[in-house]
Amino acid sequence: MAEKEVKLFGNWASTYTLRVEWALKLKGIEYEYVNEDIPFNKSEELLRLNPVTKKIPVLVHNGKPLAESLVIIEYIDDTWTKGYSIMPKDPYDRAQARFWAKFADDKCMSAMYSVSTSSGEAQQKMLQEAREAFQILEQALGSKKFFGGDQIGYLDLAITLLAFWIPILEEIVSVSMVDNENAPLLKEWFTRILDVDMIKTSLPPRDKMYELSKQRREQFFSGQI
Amino acid sequence: MMVGDCAKIMYEVKEVKLYGTWGSTYTAVVQNALKLKEVKYKYVQEDLENKSEELLRINPVHKQVPVLVVDGRPIAESLVILEYVDEMWKSPPIMPEDPYERAMVRFWADFIYKKVAPCSYTILFTVGEALEKAIEEFTRNLATLEEGIGKDFANAGKPFIHGAKPGLLDIIMGSSSGGIRLLADLTGKELIDKDKVPLVYSSVHSFESLPIAKETQVPYEQLLSRVLAKREKAFATEQP
Numbered sequence: 001m002a003e004k005e006v007k008l009f010g011n012w013a014s015t016y017t018l019r020v021e022w023a024l025k026l027k028g029i030e031y032e033y034v035n036e037d038i039p040f041n042k043s044e045e046l047l048r049l050n051p052v053t054k055k056i057p058v059l060v061h062n063g064k065p066l067a068e069s070l071v072i073i074e075y076i077d078d079t080w081t082k083g084y085s086i087m088p089k090d091p092y093d094r095a096q097a098r099f100w101a102k103f104a105d106d107k108c109m110s111a112m113y114s115v116s117t118s119s120g121e122a123q124q125k126m127l128q129e130a131r132e133a134f135q136i137l138e139q140a141l142g143s144k145k146f147f148g149g150d151q152i153g154y155l156d157l158a159i160t161l162l163a164f165w166i167p168i169l170e171e172i173v174s175v176s177m178v179d180n181e182n183a184p185l186l187k188e189w190f191t192r193i194l195d196v197d198m199i200k201t202s203l204p205p206r207d208k209m210y211e212l213s214k215q216r217r218e219q220f221f222s223g224q225i
Numbered sequence: 226m227m228v229g230d231c232a233k234i235m236y237e238v239k240e241v242k243l244y245g246t247w248g249s250t251y252t253a254v255v256q257n258a259l260k261l262k263e264v265k266y267k268y269v270q271e272d273l274e275n276k277s278e279e280l281l282r283i284n285p286v287h288k289q290v291p292v293l294v295v296d297g298r299p300i301a302e303s304l305v306i307l308e309y310v311d312e313m314w315k316s317p318p319i320m321p322e323d324p325y326e327r328a329m330v331r332f333w334a335d336f337i338y339k340k341v342a343p344c345s346y347t348i349l350f351t352v353g354e355a356l357e358k359a360i361e362e363f364t365r366n367l368a369t370l371e372e373g374i375g376k377d378f379a380n381a382g383k384p385f386i387h388g389a390k391p392g393l394l395d396i397i398m399g400s401s402s403g404g405i406r407l408l409a410d411l412t413g414k415e416l417i418d419k420d421k422v423p424l425v426y427s428s429v430h431s432f433e434s435l436p437i438a439k440e441t442q443v444p445y446e447q448l449l450s451r452v453l454a455k456r457e458k459a460f461a462t463e464q465p
Contacts, residue, residue, distance in 0.1 A: 052336065052369060064325055071331045078324035091235060091312035095300045102302060103286065136286055 006031040010057040015161035016069040017057040023073045026084040100140040101158040107133045117220045131182045138186040163190035241266035242294040251303040252291045253400040260437035262314040319393045329377040340366040371422040381424045384431040399432020
């Protein structure tokens with residue numbers, strides 16, 4: 001299927017945007033990237049393309065917009081059928097990948113957010129929940145090299161930024177969310193996935209990510225977001 | 226014993242079991258998908274106040290229903306199950322063939338689950354200002370859904386969202402018909418209004434008229450009395 005034009009609206013620090021970028025890179029698709037200044041300064045174009053949730057990422061292909069990162073990744077895999085296979089082939093494996101991606105988004109991401117926006121006793125409780133969530137997530141990995149098996153796949157793309165971001169948050173908040181006690185295999189995967197060439201060369205600068213995370217936390221505590 | 230017809234099924238399976246619970250929309254969603262595709266399955270009723278060891282074993286992560294178990298392998302989360310069922314039993318298809326249309330189905334299914342369904346649950350179990358707010362939010366999200374369906378599905382309303390035959394979104398909306406009736410009875414408002422949200426209305430009513438849907442539906446009076454009992458309990462515990 002010939003591509004006329006692929007444009008991605010996203011944000012440099014967003015896990016949801018990076019997932020889509022990695023999917024595009026795996027398929028070797030050229031795209032135009034537009035960085036959106038979220039959350040306070042979204043472009044008119046973004047709001048026009050995604051009036052329903054007004055969120056990034058939004059992929060525009062042949063003039064048609066798509067939103068929701070996991071939906072976009074499946075679209076990319078469905079559309080560019082030659083080259084790298086992102087989704088597993090077997091229906092059961094696909095179901096498991098979708099189940100765990102949903103778990104990662106619904107439980108792990110929200111647990112991380114809760115840990116970094118709470119304090120004191122509440123934070124201890126959130127931390128316990130986060131540690132449990134990551135311990136459970138590790139089940140999807142088991143003894144495999146990547147979530148996708150020998151090669152990275154859909155679930156790896158969904159979770160990869162956590163490998164980069166969790167250590168940063170742990171530093172800022174002085175907690176341990178993923179360690180050898182609750183999720184040793186996941187911790188090893190963190191090292192492996194960040195060493196994959198495509199990932200390594202496309203991560204945001206660590207210091208910028210650190211500063212932004214710190215800033216967001218302060219904004220949250222001061223009621224700005 | 227299931228007969229696998231190569232043209233219809235991806236590969237042979239011997240046993241399909243669905244763990245669900247009475248009156249649950251999410252369970253009904255899966256039942257309706259299986260029935261639409263004429264999949265033979267065994268239904269296992271779970272009492273959510275008294276979950277079986279089996280359920281905790283097959284869905285240790287969420288400990289919820291529905292769970293589909295195919296030849297001993299469990300799949301949880303109703304939307305995940307729906308896509309699995311569609312990929313295994315191809316006829317009749319419940320997802321479009323075109324990748325962009327498939328993306329639109331997934332987007333709106335996610336919207337229904339994240340924005341529309343939670344509001345409806347709140348409506349059933351709150352009163353006063355919280356109720357008014359929940360009704361407002363539900364109405365707003367429903368209007369967004371209606372507009373989105375109109376924009377993204379060329380054959381919506383004829384009579385299903387997916388066109389002449391029911392698809393994934395119709396299964397979700399149609400399986401909610403008991404819940405929708407509850408909302409109307411408990412709030413005194415016709416929240417799925419034929420004039421305000423005609424495409425949603427058409428989907429729900431066309432689906433619930435299908436013989437398979439009628440088979441899946443639980444007797445409304447029983448559903449109502451169970452919800453009323455649950456409400457009483459919920460409100461009683463809130464009293465100072």
